Amino acid sequence: VWKISQITTKVGLFLYEEMIFKCDLGDLKVKDCYIDETNISEVDMIGPNPSRLLGLALLGCLSASFIFCLKKKSLTLEDLKADAEIHIGRNEKGFLRVLKIDVNIKTTINDPGTRKRAEQCKKMFEQYCTVTQAVREGIEVNVNVEF
Secondary structure (H helix, E strand, O other), rough: OOOOOOOOOOEEEEEEEHHHEEEEOOOOOOOEEEEEEOOOOHOOOOOOOOHHHHHHHHHHHHHHHHHHHHHOOOOOOOOOOOEEEEEEEEOOOOOEEEEEEEEEEEEOOHHHHHHHHHHHHHHHHHHHHHHHHHHHEEEEEEEEEOO
């Protein structure tokens, strides 16, 4: 259980080429993470674009929150699959925006007793997802550009 009131972490990126950026994940030793916003065919992309990363962030956080809740109830999962459908369209000013993200989490729980206890998590786990709740409430973003 985290007993933290606030955490600050830092990430960065470096221009790789055109609109492709190499990620700097700080202390994490992740090899070759790229963000690709070139809008070329999905086959030729060398990394996800920011909209897909947002979807993945939601999936990772929600899935972990669900599993955390189950663990608190001494339940374990054998499988979990999650997917997100990211809807992108134009806002009222004509700018492309992520308009909606539909998340599906699929798992198999055959035992009726376990399923009943897991239903309790289904009702509350979203509250504990740091990313989902921040996106829903809106996040303060401060932008500074230096030359």
